[in-house]
Amino acid sequence: MGGLTTLGVACGPVAPTSTASAAPPKRPDPFRLGVASGDPRPDGMVLWTRLAPRPLAEDGLGGMGRAPVEVRWQLASDARFRHIVRQGTATARPSGGFAVHVEPSGLEPGREYFYRFRAQGHLSPTGRTRTAPARGALTPMTFAAASCSHYEHGYFTAYRRMAAQDPDLVLHLGDYLYEYAPGSYSGTNGVVRRHTEGKCQTLTDYRRRHAQYKSDPDLRAAHAAAPWAVIWDDHELEDNWTGSTPGSKVPGFSARKKAAMRAYYENMPLRASSRPSGTKLQLFRGLSWGALASFHLLDTRQYRTDQPCDDWMRTGCDSRTDPSHRVLGARQLKWLESGLRASGARWDVLAQQIFLARRDYALGPAVEVGMDSWDGYAAERDRLFDAVLRSGARNPVVLTGDVHTAYASDLLRDFDDPASARVGVELVATSIASDGDGYRDRSVNAVLLQENPHFALMDQRRGYIIGRLTSESLTADFHTLEYVSRRGAPARRTARFVVPDGARSLAR
Template sequence: MQLSRRNLLIGAAGLAVAPRIPRRHGDPFTLGVASGDPAPDGVVLWTRLAPRPLAEDGHGGMPSRDTEVEWQLAEDERFTSVVRSGTVTARPSWAHSVHVEPAGLQPGREYFYRFRTGGYLSPTGRTRTAPAPGTAPGLMFATVSCSNYEQGYFTGYRRLGEQQPDLVVHLGDYIYEYAPGGYKAASGAIVRPHTEGHCQTLTDYRRRHAQYKTDADLRALHALAPWIAVNDDHEVENNWAGSHAGTSDRPGFAERKRAGYRAYYEHMPLRRASMPRGSRIQLYRRLGWGSLATFHVLDTRQFRADQPCDDGIRLDCDERLATGRVLAGPDQRRWLAAGLRSSAARWNLLAQQIFMAQHDYHLGPGKEVLVDTWDGYAAERDRVLGDVVASGARNPVVLTGDIHAHYAGDLLTNFDDPDSRRAGVELVTTSITSDGDGYDDPAGRAVELAENPHIAYADQRRGYVVCRLSAQRLRADFHTLPYVSRRNAPSTVTASFTVEDGAHRLTRSATPAPGRQAVAVAAPR
């Protein structure tokens, strides 16, 4: 359903005017609205007040005092049937962000929500609750990751919105921390510059998040459907690991991590349980979708050891094989194993950030791997996949981002033996914009897949993955865009795979899924 301005205004009278900020400050809802972490009886509703989103002090042009914000949740777009409402305080200490968690909602249904303060009404958002336990209606969800504002337009978000997904799973790198021009795409082109400076302070991260949300396509996708979001590295710093800084040689990493996490929470529809405490944030969590699916959301940054062999792509790095090297960490590993053992869901979806399967970049003897991925923590990967197999959990599927390319493959208990037991499958979404336009290289792809026979598909272009889930099968359509350096790129399904219930392996499909395919439309001006 299209959220029309006319219908929004018809229902505007249902909210009492609450003049809490002077109108001279301007519209405070420039960053839009969002929802997330749906449960059968509730969901998170989010906004942040920022009449001047890029204000230099990081406070979005808001006065340094508490502001009361009204909110409404309704069964219809016109707000003629309001089921929950209230007032919440937006505090300057949290950048005037708002996180509302209405409870007692009906499972498996669509709702509409909005906010108001100072005579200003927010855009209307659409959300939905998860189905009731024991029910298994179909689910259409999408995975996205890696949106670098400098390196392209977020057309992929728009094309995904045209698919009308029930749920969006964001797998990290929602922002990039680099100074303008600090990360060069292959083309070297900067489509639109970052705010000044490399993000180091809370003000820096707040301004960078706000800049990303000035993108109309990103705001529209947030307002369309609930998100399940988890960060990767660039929300703080490239390739950081646990208590270890990434590629930056700047001092004060703990302070940067604390600032990055706080700004991430301020700008995402996360529950209060994820409110950061110092330099820690609780991001691994579990969300059910009736009896059809459980999303086991993993955190692959906070608990890991430093990358081996001085990071990067390394040939014959024996350090990565050490049994004591951890990535998920013991507490998260036990949590995941227990959740898989007790899961009654038909599909168990592990939403995480980095490539899990072995990925050998070297043709011939020896292994050349990217040690920032699970390849840099091979023993930990063996432990986790062993836990998956031992749990007996039905239909494990790993959802991955980070690598700026599409991949689909089988997860093996021994990647050096193509006939070894299948532990599940992995679906990797490419970037929305990171690394620029991308390219199609059939010859290079053929060599890569020959060296990695458990990988069935690779594509270096930009895009997203749309999954249609039923009790019988999962279907994944890999969408690609030919360019992101210009607006209004079309989206094409370049590969489709199915996983049948109980199969633990991918089957390539010959044709795109019917209905709700993306088409090119005029870009907003």
């Protein structure tokens, strides 16, 4: 990809100088965290970078000091920047972690663009992005879905393989990073590389952890390849938190929440409308892709009541059917149903975090389910399914992360009745690296597939989903890597499912 030339600056002859008056040494490269773009619209998108010549500097400011820095940006219609369509300056400030969020507008719909930044005598890598198609367009698209990238459990090769598929949009479904202290949570192959010291608790901790993750070249390559639409899960703050309930017994949850939200915004290509205020972060939002698709990004952490039965997987947890227990909360559910009704798109894609279909681990009549999933909130799931059915959405598709295993499933209005109404389909992206190399236990999978006949796939290896949407069908390809404990694993397609327009069910 082009774009490594300097920004055009007219210069005349330079007179010889003495050693004493020579220019000071060039500052170190501040673009070591790369570039990113996100939340595309028909007339624009977000462009992002964060200055950090020393990404893991102990103060969390990447070695930038305390003075604001002017950053120049350019957006072009070609990779060599011969045709610049927008440019300007932005100020990177220490109060914002030296992050820059630019929102160019007035662009042409359905177009590919290239962007870059310049600061302190250095030019950033070039990123590729695009605008969404015009309203009414049924332009085919390719999206990628990914989740769960634990730095200590393996290398992020899957991100690079995903980027090589040239997606138009990447949907990241949460657990972009993990807050754990070094070595406190080992994957199937142990600790491959080490986290920064300590469990994340302060703004500095979260900033440094984000910087450590973006120091990975494969993650940077994936960000530079396409615009992303991001939504968080729990580990961007701490394991299993919900609403105002911490996931640990460590005091100071409100302060941790505020710090994690601020660092998340600083390090993601989010619009200013998602800038956090205290302990509130507006993340649920919609993106339109012409008349082909509407993407509804959901937040299943911030408005959720605490998990029933102490978060454990179990049988006989009566409170999991309590109608007062919420996942989305009333306001977000109302927003979603309204968005589905107004969409008119051929495909409505719900991007969310926790497992939606029933996942019963007990053979026979007993039901054993996990509480940190929609199974722990059965009444709220019923409300969601009813809202989807009432909305008249033509082709509902749910994208899910969290569980470090790939699944493909039909969503039934009543999972005890195979003949009940089809609500849509759920595609669950396995992890990028979390839990290490993974495995595929065919005997265990066969039992679970028997107990859950709505499942069509279960695969515990690492990887991602590539979805291709047309006006006639959704094709979902599951790509897996055999290992992440060392670099360079190839990715191969190990499963494919097709959902024809109007079917609301996987073609098997």
